[in-house]
Amino acid sequence: MKYATKILHNGNERDPHTGALSIPIYQVSTFHQDDIEHPGRYDYSRSNNPTREALENTLAALEGGTRGFAFASGMAAVSSALALFSHGDHIIATEDIYGGSYRILTKFFNKFGLEVTFVDMTDLNQVEKAIRKNTKALFLESPSNPLLKITDIAGAVELAKRYNLLTLIDNTFMSPYFQRPLELGVDLVIHSATKFLGGHSDVIGGAVVVGSEALATKIYFVQNSFGAVQGPQDAWLVLRGIKTLRARMELQQQSAMAIARWLQGEDWVEKVYYPGLPEHPGHELIKVQASGFGAVVSFKTDTPERALRIMRNVRLWSVAVSLGGVESILSYPARMSHAALPKAERERLGLTDNFIRLSVGLEDAEDLMADLEASRK
């Protein structure tokens, strides 16, 4: 079966009880048990809920994993995945990691003794040098947020395997439509389902998909005992969003490419970051490990004043935190997604005050460009 078909037909598209082509929203906390000796398939919605289960199975099918897990938010998914580790463990994470992941590692899990080193994941030598006796995992983002650096996923996996480490990746920017890290040997994939999976800026959700039964058992234990599960209404919205994943990703990518090319030729633009551009240092690599470049484009304006002017003047673009929706969103990492990083660290990474991130939606690309052109003046 081709991937486009699999998105819609993966065995979870129909309600087994009624044949309904939309999975019903099982808005319920607990389930009657017929027999004390033989507990039913569902007993309590934190442990398992039919709507959430349909989404979880869909996620597993699309990522090519053994099991999927839906959480209340992307950060609930990240936190639950990090709960696999114990006091005294060490992990290595990419240095331009999403601000929320940075915060949970440096302000929350640090209190429970989980150690972290941030390195440039695109340089596997640096990664290897950071490995210690107590290192347990590599935590990747590729493309990274918002600098869109490309990590050699298979190379990182090979290194991790040599040192007996787990590999975790935040696959939010690519979605399984463009990139399936489990096929490259990654152990655990994380998503903010709020972004491309949901796709409509109308739901908060997170996902974890694992490639082995052993990890599935561990994540299930965390999901059930920590309880940061996704509610059935929101699980249903994500399921609904996934149905148009391919259509959205293809069109959004097309517009992203057009906008990236146009920005490149503008004299008020200092630099454009988009892995679909042949000049992007990770271009060849992403072509090998993914089937697309995504719909997030970042760029630097000539001056910070210009960046602020654009944000004040845009009409079509929404200025908001988040990405991946059908509406185009412009965001300012220095004050928004990466505000949790210390200023010095932000500047070192290149997230300067003239840095803008675009999440390209489904509007006509020419209108989007015209809006940027009008607002930059």
Add this chain to the structure above:
Amino acid sequence: MKIANLASIASVARRHGLITIVDNTFMTPYWQRPLALGIDLVVHSGTKYLGGHNDLLSGIVVTKTPELSERMALIQKATGAVLSPSDSWLMLRSIKTLGLRLRQQEQNALKIAGWLQEHPLVSQVYYPGLPDHPGHEIHRKQATGYGAVLSFKVRERRLVERIINNVRVISFAESLGGLETLITYPAVQTHGDIPVEVRERIGVTDDLLRLSVGIEDPDDLWEDLKQAIE
């Protein structure tokens, strides 16, 4: 259904610089407000009485001081284990009938606790509303109601299965606090993960059943229990 003296515990904790956390799920703020008794932080499974309809999952934390609130807000934002808008709305809607539901549920629970106490096949009833419950007096001082959850022990272990498999009006399910009466077998369900020795020591034995009393007519509930036991 043991009763802890919340005010005394809070004062001991304060003397030693400890934070006190109370799970107030069984009482709800309608009957018991621990923050007023000196407790620092109240936790709820909002799935239970606050939700009240066995139709949502949720959890609540309420803090006493702005300083604790700020710390909780950071944790909520950082771990992202938040409640969705649809479930928040369901809870808001449920809370409107909280008093109404709880009063009816408690009235039913008091009747059933009394009836169970008199039944020859029941060896023990645990309900703080019964005057002979060891925590009855303390409970009356710190709360305005007794709740609608009660536990009871049957004379023989085999009666457990008989009751669970034969109740018709009452559902055999894990959870509590909803409009519909539920019966739960703690040793297997809610406390199944606790090692047997610990379970037995704290009294969660194989002959213990927990009843979350709903708003049905109490006569029907009693009829149902009686026919199932007998």
